[in-house]
Amino acid sequence: MLIREATAEDWPAIWPFFQEIVARGETFPYPLDLGREQGRDWWLLPTPDRTVVAVDQAGTVLGTAKMNANRPGNGDHVASASYMVDPAHAGRGVGRALCAYTLDWARAAGFRAMQFNAVVASNERAVGLYRSLGFEVLGTVPEGFRHPELGLVGLHIMHRPL
Template sequence: MLIREATARDWPAIWPFFHEIVAAGETFTYPPDLGPEQGRDWWLLAPPNRTVVAVDEAGTVLGTAKMNNNHMGNGAHIASASYMVDPAHSGRGVGRALCQYSLDWARAAGFRRMQFNAVVETNAHAVRLYRSLGFEVLGTLPEGFRHPTEGYVGLHIMHRAL
């Protein structure tokens, strides 16, 4: 697996699984009816932030991550990131590789910590992955997310030092 900078040419490969994940409404706070142009504008970040794709040896996009400062000004030393793995390629370590890549990027870019603002508590796979990489839950906003089948569930704020 290779992780490389994403370009606008990657968007047609990202959009189908991005749309599937967002439309399911289970893990992201994006509107479920988000269109491809607005999704692209929200996901493909301009420098100094970064968006990457994980690709296999054939060049197939397996997943993607966006990495950015979590705040501006005096809070700009805290990084954040978001990840999407094509469900057709789940269970192959793509999410772990993208998360580790983002941690390495943040450290090299001079960030001091990484914070995830809205990890849906029912997204057990992501919570388990982030914990295994050293993140801890700082707090949970009760009923911060309206899950389509579970109802109102908490949103974790997760953090780790770099």
């Protein structure tokens, strides 16, 4: 697996699984009907932020991550990131590789910590992955997310120093 900078030419490969994940409404607090162009604008971030893709030997996009400062100004020393793995490639270490990549990027860029602002508490795979990489749940917004099957569930704020 190779992780490289995403380009506009990658969007047609990202969009199908991005749209599927968003439309399911289980893990991202995005509008369920988010359109292709708006999704691209939200995901493919300009410099100094970054968006990357994980690809296999054939160049197939397996997943993607975006990384940025969590807040501007006096909060810009804390990084944040988001991840999407094509469900067809789930369970193969793509998410772990992307998360490790973003942590390395954040360290190299001089960030002091990484924080996730909205990890859906019922997304046990993601929560478990982040915990295994040193993140802790700092707090949970009770009923902060409307899950389509489970109803109102918590949203974790997760953090780790770098």
